[in-house]
Amino acid sequence: MSTVAEKRALICFIAALLKGCNHVAVGASSPIPGTAALLAKEAWDSPRHVNILGSVKNNFLTNGGQELFDCAAQGRIDAFFLGGGQIDGQANINLMGRGEYPSCEPRWPGTFGSAYLYFLIPKVILFREEHSKRVLVDKVDFISAPGTSDENIYRKGGPYGLLTNKAFFRFQKEKARFHLEFIHPSSSLEDILDNTGFEFDYKANTLITADPDPELLKLLDNKVSSKVKEVYPQFSHSIFKRD
């Protein structure tokens, strides 16, 4: 499976996860989730509202940088994406850096809004293409945002699942543990066990991720590509032929 095909498959996979949402917000430098959200809107008019942060044209927020966070706190954002330099088996994420804070090495940009949005958006999809023991660790070095919270903590949202270029894990809130749900065709259970730094639940007969629906791919090429080009010009160049 080529990288282009893989990316297109991830887009379709994410799009399906967003079905049923009313409002999906996506970070500016998240072309795969962003494209997926635009595709889902085109395919099912669900999400009805897609907000690409940092973009002028595809961002309908008008109340300044604070609005995204207020909107999440109001319960008006249904799904969002977070990544992380490290993600551990309890869905804790680390965007701060490796090693002991504050002298991280490397130091990554910082926590952004993760320490907040992870608590307030019902469906947070952890998305990180690289599937390795370097990224998927047993314990993150710094908790930018915790995957779970005690009962007394006000928490309306949290991790829904973790998508990589090898697999999709569903997060089990009660157990605070991932469950392997789909293995992408390019990978295998052994490959995943070898490259995952945390323990997770799985069945021997874990399903292989289905190939993307050809109709959805057609829609992506015919209807969504022009919008993607506006928002993510370089990325669009890499996944659409007729550029």
Next chain:
Amino acid sequence: MSTVAEKRALICFIAALLKGCNHVAVGASSPIPGTAALLAKEAWDSPRHVNILGSVKNNFLTNGGQELFDCAAQGRIDAFFLGGGQIDGQANINLMGRGEYPSCEPRWPGTFGSAYLYFLIPKVILFREEHSKRVLVDKVDFISAPGTSDENIYRKGGPYGLLTNKAFFRFQKEKARFHLEFIHPSSSLEDILDNTGFEFDYKANTLITADPDPELLKLLDNKVSSKVKEVYPQFSHSIFKRD
């Protein structure tokens, strides 16, 4: 002294009180203070900023109804005017109603922003034309906003003085008591003592309010009248001849 001349004298008196301010805010239905602020700006460019609330043209606030209060809390409003159905000798004001709350009779509109602005704007000028024992009482029936606060209370502002159609009292914060400073030419000490429901400090030889500066009156007629007409059309009709 005619009512028109009296009002024009009050305007000039207030204008002089506003000299040295940077930003004066005035309520929409306060034509005398509003005209005074516009006159002071014209005469001395001080206040530099005059904000007539409720007006579209003469209101430079752009952040909604909350901005006036935020602006006061930021220390960016130097002077403001408050009135009251009752004002007492400790400068407590009552905008709620006579009698026992909640069944006031009459019930007045309500407290508006007074319970906040009185604490945060350094120079609050109490202005009420009617000088009677009905208005100037010993104890207000309802404290919409207190004239003074204990030491531990965060308070950056408060009453500067009380202006009526008979006199001007300066408020003495330490003593929580008014001091009669000027008696308007149309009144007398006896008249004031007869018509004030609270005790106050005074000297036997209290000064008579000086007649308004003819230059200032000229400016009012020639330069300020057109602006006043925009903001307070009916009032402007009553105080300017050439209407």
Next chain:
Amino acid sequence: MTISVQELVNLIPYGTKLAIPADYAGVAMEATRALIRKGVRNLHIVGVPTSGLQSELLIGAGCVSIFESSALTLGEYNPAYRFSDAVKNKSIDLVDATCPAIHAGLQASQKGIPYMPLRGILGSDLLKHHPNWKIIQNPFSQGDDPIVAIPAIQPDISLFHAPLGDKQGNVWVGRRRELVTMAQASKTTLVTVENIVDTNLLDDEKTAAGVIPSLYIGGVSVCPKGSWPLDFWQGDTEDTEHLNLYKQKSRTKEGFQDYLNEFVFSREHS
């Protein structure tokens, strides 16, 4: 995607906690008349931060059980006889506040926080009577530093009149940003507009700056002169003659009923 004023007010059930703006910010008077015709009851009005003729009519017509605001004022046409009567007869419950506390309560709801601390107020009798406010200690102060905690106010619905809407459901409110706060603080927002434009209001950065996005809007109705007889900051000035007439009629219960019969019940503008 617009609906009639009748359909709009049908979205406001009995017992709604309804936020409405002050007279200067765009009052949906035509929708208010439709609401009275519909016979809504038990409204909890939140006047942001004050209210005027709109609440006076709703109270007089018996639609209101709680009035929460910083003032009810008809400006030059005070006193508000129906409001005064209701206060005297205790036929409505009062939640008397001060303007910045109404704003702060809405902003707390907008931010999804339980309360916002606010300076001032201490020593005001408002504090004795308000059912929800609390005095707390400023956690960042070493010494005694009391401050008032204003709990979030989350209206079910905000209702107002705005100059423009577009076909995507966006609404332009310009610098009346308390309407933005109200919309974000409320579960949903219903709007009457003077006019619907053909373009998307978000496409031009000049208009975008004053837009409430469709995400927050639950219904829009086209209703030219929808704030009559009040003035509208982007439209007509107030109908002085009518307001004087109202003042006269509303002195008595019977006169007020005549007024309703003539100007509310017998007229269906949409």
Next chain:
Amino acid sequence: MTISVQELVNLIPYGTKLAIPADYAGVAMEATRALIRKGVRNLHIVGVPTSGLQSELLIGAGCVSIFESSALTLGEYNPAYRFSDAVKNKSIDLVDATCPAIHAGLQASQKGIPYMPLRGILGSDLLKHHPNWKIIQNPFSQGDDPIVAIPAIQPDISLFHAPLGDKQGNVWVGRRRELVTMAQASKTTLVTVENIVDTNLLDDEKTAAGVIPSLYIGGVSVCPKGSWPLDFWQGDTEDTEHLNLYKQKSRTKEGFQDYLNEFVFSREHS
């Protein structure tokens, strides 16, 4: 009433607590170069809510002692080598936050309140290291309900680049309303603008909705393309070639010094 960029940065003394916006909201890069030329030191940067090349340059040039923000990111041009170096060498103090907490701290200053409570954050290691945040109990909850109290952040100065100013000193920022919050939260605000218009920006209600009134503004400088080499939401897109060059040069201290010599110290645009 405008002043030169040089005069503008002369209003920023050593030790200033300086609020600056994220890369997408209008960064005063030309003023930043002037600030480095002037040799300012000990800045306490508040990146609202994140920062990018502007802070990277100021940190690399030794102008910064405290960096308070939610991230320092060069986007596609990450990593920020000078920032990383400063973190490794502990040559700057970090106050790492999360975006809504930066906004909330500024909003608390804007409202003149000591703090704002904020949901989330609990369980994040940010809380262990932040010097100012406190966990308090929600006073309106019966049960155990911890919430983070974010103290007010009051910058001495906010500095940014905006599309338009007028002769009255008003500045148009459109829907970049975090700039409004910054301006109101700060003691004063300095702005570079693309252009000064002849009309008063408040006269037209369309533009008025996006204006920061002159009351909050301490100095305006006309500086076309003032955000180069970053993109500007109402102007040029980023200078990709230059940013790639920066990335190369900034890998080493020496390369960075070369970059400063060539693009900062040898150039005076105003």
